[in-house]
Amino acid sequence: METTVKKAAVLGAGVMGSQLAAHLANAGVEALLYDLTQEQAEQGLAGLAKLKPAPLFSPRYAERITPCNYDDHLERLAEADWVIEAVAERLDIKEAVCRRIAPHLKPEAVLTSNTSGLPLADLAAALPPELARRFMITHFFNPPRYMRLLELVAGEATEGWVVEAMARAGEALLGKGIVHAKDTPNFIGNRIGVYAEVVTIATAIEMGLTVEEVDRLTGTVAGRPKSATFRTADLVGLDVLGHVVRTAYERGEGDEERERLRLPPIVARLIEEGRLGQKSGAGFYRKEPDRTILALDLETGEYRPQKRVRFDCLRVAKEYQSVAARIRALCAGDDPGSRFFWTTLARTLIYAANRIPEISDDLVSIDRALRWGFAWRLGPFETWDALGVRAAFDRMVAEGMQPPAWVERMLASGRDRFYGVEGDDRTVYDPVAAEVARLAPRPGVVDLDLLKRRGRERLRHWSASLVELGDGVLDLEFHSILQPDYNPLDGSVVEVVERAVEELEAGRARALVIGHQGEQFCAGANLAMILGFCERRDWDGLERAVAALQQAMQHLRFAPGPVVAAPFHLALGGGWEIIAACDHRVAAAELYTGAVEVGVGLIP
Template sequence: MTAPSTPKALRIRKAAVLGAGVMGAQIAAHLSNAGVETVLFDLPAKDGPKSGIALKAIANLQKLSPAPLADKNVAATIIPANYDEHLDHLKDVDLVIEAIAERMDWKLDLYKKIASHLSPTAVIASNTSGLSINQLAEALPEEMRHRFSGVHFFNPPRYMHLVELIPTRLTDKNVLEGLEAFLTTALGKGVVYAKDTPNFIGNRIGVFSMLATMHHTQQFGLGFDTVDALTGPAVGRPKSATYRTADVVGLDTMAHVIKTMADTLADDPWHEYFKAPVWLSALIEKGALGQKTGAGFYRKAGKDIVVLDVAKQDYRPSEQKASDEVAAILAIKDPAEKFGKLRASNDPQAQFLWATFRDLFHYSAYHLADIADTARDVDFAIRWGYGWKLGPFETWQAAGWQQVAGWIAEDIAAGKAMSKAPLPAWVTDGRNGVHGKNGSYSASANTDKPRSQHPVYQRQLFPDPILGEKFDQGTTVWENDGVRLWTLGDDGVGIISFKTKMNTVNDHVLDGVQQAIDVAEQQLKAVVIWQTGEPFSAGADLKGALGLLQAGKFDDFEKMVANFQATSMRIKHSLVPVVSAVRGLALGGGCEFQMHSARTVAALESYIGLVEAGVGLLPAGGGLHELAIRAAKANPEDPFEALKKVFETVAMAKVSGSAMEAKQLGLLRDSDIVVFNAYELLYVAKKVALSLAESGWRPPMMARNIPVAGDVGTATFQASLANLAEGYFASPHDVAIATRIADTLCGGKIERGSQVDEEWLLQLERKHFVELAKTEKTQARIAHTMTTGKPLRN
């Protein structure tokens, strides 16, 4: 087999987004997050500055939640523009993404307006959610059509992994492959190729699933809150389930998408259901459009959430729970048994669930050949675009393909299914499913197709697996009950992975990391700390710590803290470089381990924080000692300046909203690397570890003359704490904790400008940690957090 040829790289230095609406502005934000200079265009404003619409959209990005900007400072890099004055900006743009309203005539007019201003190599894409890409291409001059495609982001663009790439009949293969690589690596997306059919894959299947759910809600007479209890995490879908999702999306947007399906899919055998239910239209008529207007299927009444009761034409308290029988069925682990019981049950909730799955499976199978190249594309589109744990075909296959297919056929014959359309012949050809060792089934080609051979996927050592897929788990070099040291390939890079729940840190992990580094120094070139799933680490195992405290075993407790520090120092002073590969949560001890690594490679969506103050403690795995050293390096004359920001970060237990923000908070270094695609994290971390090893890595020497801010620095911090206490923003115990944090960062009760060594700082950290841990209030905070998952203010 010949290796795939490397596609011509698509180098994107500058981009333009046309349309500063909700999607356009957020796409511009994410391009800017990725370091792409971005111009955001909209119509000229009637009043004020001509680029007022774009200016307002950029300002609004800072207010949105979840935040589209990975670092608020990024907003200042987006260039506001309007079509009257700034079309010359387009001449040096490499990528144009059009994201204006879903009106074919408006889009076509805009393409005519911009065409003559674009460079001969600019790639053009439309972020339409369902209009024909081939039809849109016709508005462009002939010589530009090969550079045009659909690029459909899902909302919110920073967080939703899916981007649908929709080629026209004429799109150049090199352009598509270049775009795929850019979207995957630079923007961190999961790319699925979709055929040019209305609503493409994600919304075609996802919206149908919502329509089927709405139809059966009515059929079985269930409340909206009951349906949300049944169609959320209980079946592996997001907490927002069905009707909360509709409220978030906007009921008017929902109705628009349904209307698009009705207008463009006249021949679809399910066409009669492509209409907004009466109660959805009634809400829209009243202006209750969901979250953006404060009311939809749900609204807030004081502190309570109330839900619409169609029969009463009013809101009632939301109860949101499944019946006992259905809750018991949904708790069954074996999918085949679960589906069998759902279908056999007389409980209306069980019948509702079976009916929604049956019609979803039926619809997905019937349309597979027209809308997607393979079943894998459908499953990934729904998982990445709608946040489901398993796609429709994976769910069906896991439940027993032939058994479920037989039940669907029986229901079609009995007139119970939403459509009389027969199941395609391939469904019942004796197969056990659509995903197997040869790839995933393509109904249009009637064959199984393996994953893409595009070189960008060689960077994903553990891609998101489709049902039944197994990847090489590497070779174990050494392990104990806490960690596994293993290799993947023969590059000489060891990988340390934790074995604990949430990758928390206990004695086995502490001893394991130290011993694994001993082994690595003998046998390997470098080490990466990487977890096979999220999070990187939720910090210390509080249960074990609280047990020692409550039993009064303070010597053992202090030894555990000393061992924590010893582990961080072992990471820092290892003779082979240790690189931390962080994604998801890196809290407390997890944050401290990455701080002591030679380098951290962090996925953009990393939420990093020294959160010990929240449980009445201070960081004592070397975190404060490391921050004091960094402050001294940053400003040897006056380390206090550099400590101001990190003191607030630690005392307020701040957690970064992204890896980029972690740099702003002082928890990542400027030299640490941010990777946008979490599936590329291990690949990049291994390369970084190797490059450090190959460039003659030597660990830093133990620092012996660290200038500190001393008692003057602590007193200055205490003054600011007094203001917080007076304004009732901090309890006396909060102040006590923060004072100890300040004392440790500033080097203790010594003169400003004194020089100390690392052991001095570590001892100070330990002393304050143990003294706090002995207090009743701290022990109450730890116990409260463990039982409720929430911090206690006492």
């Protein structure tokens, strides 16, 4: 049996349920949004306009959502191909709702729960057998529009076509990264991510670091979100953090780190006093009426002005462009910041490795869950590779830590990396089988690095390359040598654009795609280059650089073959000019583009 999702229903119009309905609407799916009363359902829909970041691609997409209540609109559930339960995180409430709606679902409809930690077996026990076969967990991360991770958990009774349908809907319809998880406490993402959060807080208290020091060490410099540790807790809500931590502790009888999964007393105190983070106006940080942001003193529980953060390891790390190099620098110092960072990171890496095969049989799923669900640039095992598995293992052992035996067996076998490339394939170590396995490519994904390893890089310059995709199609890839995260335009990019057009004109290529697999498509021109011209008062040089860029854009616009841009995230200024010059654009949903220079009175 196959299910195509044309209409869906979401049970529960709270913050998460309403945002799930919004993201379905973003994908063009009509959604029925249910709550106990019509007023609550309508409030949930109206509340979407107030949420930040915006859950809807466009405010008009709210027209695709219909507020409903259980008393008057149960029969409309028969219209839904997919019903998502997103009510309060209590088993009795979920059971009552599912019993009430079960008789009204059509025979081929799929029912899923968005629970973040309740056992699937307990949820399925309340369902009729025929519905239990069409039931599973689809755990979205909040906010669902922006967080890529979707964890799928199937039960013993769940039929295979249901899992396939939900994976297809999640990936192709909603743009999610799919990770198949086991029915274990907090699944994969929250199990590792929340452990890292709690250990970081507890270690900060043990070592005497401040809130702002920890957030500087565990933010963007380490390849983590800008909100880092304490700000992330405030954004999520300390009550939500507390719930997930309690689930891990109460259901983690066999967890060797169970005692570390207790809420630190300062967190329990904040929750008890109603200081829940951003939603209550105060948590680890508090914004004052004059917009000054105070930080919590972890010893006293009082707020104080933030202090400037100074660690040698931070200063050294910021000199590197790559995340891997920055993490190595943060771990290699001998100041308190480096000792703190290494300690929390090492504990997290060991914890993640010890969760195999409990929460996952493979380390790839764990890495993807942390990248897609917690916005880590490198997952735990990718991070371990960046540090050097042997070096990190030896340091852990020397400091009295106990990394799992399977890592030692891998090293003893002569394999010193979790990930690798052998011939034309990516490989990964399989801890369960104790052997190296081929890492299957994700369907529909072009791996530019592998293509280049296969000798299909036709041209490489400092900040851009031409890669042969096949069938006479070239890809123009950006990889700025100075700012790889933002890929600003420079002379190197302009030269490769001109060369790409020449390849089309000479008949050595049939078509051109402009796209890559970096962090941002192109954040505009290289302002440092422009500033250099200005500081040298080299106005002629600046004029030539601008003219070269404009000429390249014109050549791109009138190229003899089709030129297709695949922009994503930031495509600003010069990045916008590139995609404007193309014949067609296949844009990511999360594309932020425009001629930003107009905002300061400059005409592009």
